[in-house]
Amino acid sequence: MDLTLKIWRQNGPQEKGEMKTYPISGVEEDMSFLEMLDYLNDQLINEGIEPVVFDHDCREGICGMCSLFINGEAHGPGRKVTTCQLHMREFKSGDTIYIEPFRAKAFPIIKDLMVDRSSFDRIQRAGGYISVNTSGNTIDANAIPVPKQNADKAFDAATCIGCGACVATCKNSSAMLFASAKISQFSLLPQGQPEAKERVLNMVHQMDLEGFGNCTNTGACEVECPKGISLENIARMNRDYLFASLSSNK
Amino acid sequence: MATTSKGLFGSSLARKYWMAVSGLFLCSFLVGHLLGNLQLFVSGEEGKLAFNEYGHFMTTFPVVKILSYVTYGAIFLHTVDGIMLALQNRAARPVGYVKEKQSANASWASRKMALLGTLTLFFIVVHMKSFWYEMHYGALGLDANGNKDLWTLTVTAFEQWWYAAFYVVAITGLAFHLSHGAQSAFQTLGVNHPRYTPIIKKTMTALAWLIPAGFVAVAVFLYVVQPGQNL
Numbered sequence: 039m040d041l042t043l044k045i046w047r048q049n050g051p052q053e054k055g056e057m058k059t060y061p062i063s064g065v066e067e068d069m070s071f072l073e074m075l076d077y078l079n080d081q082l083i084n085e086g087i088e089p090v091v092f093d094h095d096c097r098e099g100i101c102g103m104c105s106l107f108i109n110g111e112a113h114g115p116g117r118k119v120t121t122c123q124l125h126m127r128e129f130k131s132g133d134t135i136y137i138e139p140f141r142a143k144a145f146p147i148i149k150d151l152m153v154d155r156s157s158f159d160r161i162q163r164a165g166g167y168i169s170v171n172t173s174g175n176t177i178d179a180n181a182i183p184v185p186k187q188n189a190d191k192a193f194d195a196a197t198c199i200g201c202g203a204c205v206a207t208c209k210n211s212s213a214m215l216f217a218s219a220k221i222s223q224f225s226l227l228p229q230g231q232p233e234a235k236e237r238v239l240n241m242v243h244q245m246d247l248e249g250f251g252n253c254t255n256t257g258a259c260e261v262e263c264p265k266g267i268s269l270e271n272i273a274r275m276n277r278d279y280l281f282a283s284l285s286s287n288k
Numbered sequence: 289m290a291t292t293s294k295g296l297f298g299s300s301l302a303r304k305y306w307m308a309v310s311g312l313f314l315c316s317f318l319v320g321h322l323l324g325n326l327q328l329f330v331s332g333e334e335g336k337l338a339f340n341e342y343g344h345f346m347t348t349f350p351v352v353k354i355l356s357y358v359t360y361g362a363i364f365l366h367t368v369d370g371i372m373l374a375l376q377n378r379a380a381r382p383v384g385y386v387k388e389k390q391s392a393n394a395s396w397a398s399r400k401m402a403l404l405g406t407l408t409l410f411f412i413v414v415h416m417k418s419f420w421y422e423m424h425y426g427a428l429g430l431d432a433n434g435n436k437d438l439w440t441l442t443v444t445a446f447e448q449w450w451y452a453a454f455y456v457v458a459i460t461g462l463a464f465h466l467s468h469g470a471q472s473a474f475q476t477l478g479v480n481h482p483r484y485t486p487i488i489k490k491t492m493t494a495l496a497w498l499i500p501a502g503f504v505a506v507a508v509f510l511y512v513v514q515p516g517q518n519l
Contacts, residue, residue: 044386057386110389136387143380209390209399210377212300239293242301251380252300252373254401255472256394270480276301277478283295283302 039065039131043078045090046138048147051154055147057136067127071114072097072104074126075137091150097122099264102199105206106151107138112203112262120201120264140206144213144248157248158200158216164244165237166220168229179229188226195222197265204259204267210251215259217245218275219267225278235282242279303373308473310366315470315495317359322502328442329506331515333432336439340431343438347423367409374402397468404465411458418445446510447517455507459500466496 040063048055062081065074072094079089095103104121108114114124129135137151145153170176184192196219204215221238224230230237253272260269296302324346327339346352390399397404419442422428428436446452471492479485 046386107385107388110385110387111392138385138387141381141383141385143382207393209394211380212377214300236291239291239295242299243292243294246294246300249380250300251377252304253476254377254398255468255475256398258390258393261393269475273475273478273480276304276476279299279301280296280305280478283293286291286293286295 039063039067039126039129041065041074041129041131042134044134044136045151047090047150048139050149051146055150057138065126067125069126070097070122071106071108071124071126072122091148091152093152094122099123100199102201105140105153105155105202107136107140107206109136112140112206113201113264117261118264118266120199123264140202142202142205142211142250144211144250145202145205153202155200155202157250158202158213160248161213161217161241161244162200162220165233165240166224168224168233170229182228184227191270192223192226195219195226195267195271198223198263198267199265201264203262203264205250207258207262208251208253209256209258210254212253212259213245213248213250214253214272214275215263215267215269217241218271221275221278222271225274234278235286238275238278238282239286242275300376303369304476306365306369307373308476310362310369311469312473313362314359314366315466315499317355317362318499319495322499325503325506328439329509331513335515336437337431337433337435339439339442340435340437341433343423344435363409363412367405370402370405395468397464398472401465401468404461407458407461408465411455411462414454414458418451440516443510443514443516446507447514449511452507452511456504459503459507463497463500466500467493470496 040061043060043062044057045060046055047058060078060082062074062078065077069077072092075090075092082089093103093105095101097104099120099122102120104113106113106121108121108124113119113121115128116124139145139147139151139153140155142153144157145155148154198216198219200216200220202216205211205213208214221241224237225234255269255272257269260267293299294302296305324342327335327342329335330338419438422441423436423438426441428438428441431437431439446455471489474480474485474488474492479488
């Protein structure tokens with residue numbers, strides 16, 4: 039395959055970036071999108087050009103490290119796939135492919151296509167955990183009955199890999215789908231109840247502090263989420279926050 | 289865990305609650321407004337007297353007066369809150385994409401709520417100048433029963449093609465605004481249920497198109513029939 043790649047190049051967080059064009063040939067359709075970028079970088083290194091910086095780790099679609107806004111969509115065309123699971127057979131020879139970093143004030147660019155998503159970590163730290171007694175008499179998690187339906191929904195929410203496609207896709211750069219998944223995975227389980235109110239209040243507060251936008255309920259995040267996290271989680275967060283605000287002690 | 293929260297004032301979710309609550313109230317106002325407008329389908333002296341009697345009632349009955357102040361408040365809240373949300377949303381992405389396929393994952397109306405809301409606000413200002421201001425502060429003649437002749441003011445306004453056309457365009461914009469807003473307000477308030485949400489979505493979407501269709505029908509009727517010329 040012969041392709042024309044238009045890639046965002048930016049030297050550092052404060053530098054000015056621009057789209058640069060790289061023609062590439064010999065791309066095989068069995069390559070993953072990231073392998074195609076590896077292949078490009080090999081060529082760039084041989085030509086003495088600085089390779090393109092991009093995030094990646096497991097390349098199995100479960101770590102949430104790969105990102106990229108490809109041809110106007112987070113993780114590119116196709117549904118419920120991460121960029122590492124996107125294959126070049128989705129494109130055809132002669133195509134021009136636009137590759138841009140995830141865009142949000144809360145995701146500052148580190149270099150080229152790599153963005154800093156530690157704002158997600160700070161949201162998690164604000165309440166995305168439960169307190170468990172580990173002093174020698176830890177209770178077996180399975181000793182507490184959990185309704186099957188709730189266990190399934192909590193698991194679905196917990197499959198969020200925190201890649202940030204929801205933020206990148208949202209016209210408002212809102213992190214509601216991520217935050218609501220991380221809140222729901224605990225609020226649906228008995229183990230999450232003692233801190234339920236504080237959790238939703240604190241995590242939403244941290245999300246606001248990070249500079250993410252608001253939710254317009256366009257539903258774009260749900261469509262582009264590689265793990266199919268449902269908007270139902272946002273509704274749950276909305277009502278949990280409402281009740282927590284009305285009934286918290288502070 | 290120590291709690292830090294702006295609660296029901298100032299947080300991102302709270303701003304959306306206020307948008308949803310004020311928006312749903314304004315939807316109920318539209319239903320009432322439309323029911324009043326339907327009287328304009330009755331032409332002639334009989335329709336004129338009845339409509340002016342209704343206009344007198346709507347501007348003097350205390351309960352309606354209180355409701356009207358709540359409506360002004362809801363419009364103000366919806367506007368100011370909407371502007372603040374739009375500014376925050378814009379600030380959340382200082383550098384945009386070179387290529388963005390927004391239509392791939394979201395409806396047009398849901399992506400253009402601020403634009404459609406601005407159009408609606410502009411319409412409200414023009415609309416209130418045309419009728420509300422004239423009814424309260426203008427020099428309207430009196431009908432046979434001694435009521436202010438709001439009917440003649442209304443029907444003659446819609447006999448002008450450009451006024452009717454502007455009205456239809458603005459109400460169409462409102463229809464798109466409602467097509468997203470009316471049903472999504474429930475999601476904002478936390479209602480998402482496998483049995484009830486599909487019903488809510490269908491009902492609110494139907495209302496979002498039927499209410500504006502009613503307003504447009506009255507406007508088109510007045511333009512076509514020109515009841516003011518036949519009296």
